[in-house]
Amino acid sequence: GQQLNQSPQSMFIQEGEDVSMNCTSSSIFNTWLWYKQDPGEGPVLLIALYKAGELTSNGRLTAQFGITRKDSFLNISASIPSDVGIYFCAGQNFGNEKLTFGTGTRLTIIP
Amino acid sequence: GAVVSQHPSWVICKSGTSVKIECRSLDFQATTMFWYRQFPKQSLMLMATSNEGSKATYEQGVEKDKFLINHASLTLSTLTVTSAHPEDSSFYICSARVGSNSPLHFGNGTRLTVT
Numbered sequence: 001g002q003q004l005n006q007s008p009q010s011m012f013i014q015e016g017e018d019v020s021m022n023c024t025s026s027s028i029f030n031t032w033l034w035y036k037q038d039p040g041e042g043p044v045l046l047i048a049l050y051k052a053g054e055l056t057s058n059g060r061l062t063a064q065f066g067i068t069r070k071d072s073f074l075n076i077s078a079s080i081p082s083d084v085g086i087y088f089c090a091g092q093n094f095g096n097e098k099l100t101f102g103t104g105t106r107l108t109i110i111p
Numbered sequence: 112g113a114v115v116s117q118h119p120s121w122v123i124c125k126s127g128t129s130v131k132i133e134c135r136s137l138d139f140q141a142t143t144m145f146w147y148r149q150f151p152k153q154s155l156m157l158m159a160t161s162n163e164g165s166k167a168t169y170e171q172g173v174e175k176d177k178f179l180i181n182h183a184s185l186t187l188s189t190l191t192v193t194s195a196h197p198e199d200s201s202f203y204i205c206s207a208r209v210g211s212n213s214p215l216h217f218g219n220g221t222r223l224t225v226t
Contacts, residue, residue, distance in 0.1 A: 033214055033215075035217075040202075040220070040222065041219050041220060042115075042117075042204045042206075042217035042218050042219045042220045043155070043204075043217045044217070045214050045215075045216065048214045088154060088155070090215075097143060097145075097160070097208070097211075098145070098157055098160070099145075099157070099215055101154045101155045101156075102154065103154050104153075104154050
């Protein structure tokens with residue numbers, strides 16, 4: 001089936017640094033979503049992208065829907081301790097309610 | 112915003128027993144809900160799509176007789192893990208969306224441990 005690969009798999013950064021992660025697919029999606037999951041909790045939606053080339057921001061977060069429809073990236077500027085967690089991308093196609101999740105990027109902030 | 116509530120948040124049961132997990136949409140009606148399973152340090156894998164008033168649709172490799180899903184109302188779906196085994200220990204998460212074109216919102220998950 002479809003698989004979304006995220007990179008990097010994990011990141012160790014210092015507070016205040018910017019973060020960039022991306023997600024690539026073997027096939028196209030019409031919608032890209034980015035979620036954050038804290039330990040022991042369900043994923044929380046960060047940003048939703050509906051149009052190829054779309055660049056959307058949510059506070060310090062910025063995500064883009066790749067022109068090819070096969071990729072997306074998420075940037076976090078000026079990271080803070082509460083940014084720690086696992087970030088998942090997810091793809092969806094019109095007429096199909098199912099989401100396909102990426103492999104996840106684990107973000108750790110070094111004190 | 113849309114709130115999806117799961118109960119219990121964690122449960123420990125003995126092998127061979129059954130466990131029921133509830134998923135509720137608190138401020139909206141959901142004709143469709145989704146059940147995911149997540150093993151440690153892995154991504155979310157869709158188990159089944161729960162449809163209000165009709166049978167659930169299971170993903171390939173998911174045993175429908177083992178993971179019973181009931182979606183009897185527009186705000187409640189339940190997942191029952193029957194005859195649980197230690198390998199069923201996992202984090203189970205449900206999700207739902209407000210409208211057909213809106214993003215999925217997730218519950219807080221249920222950690223199941225089978226001893």
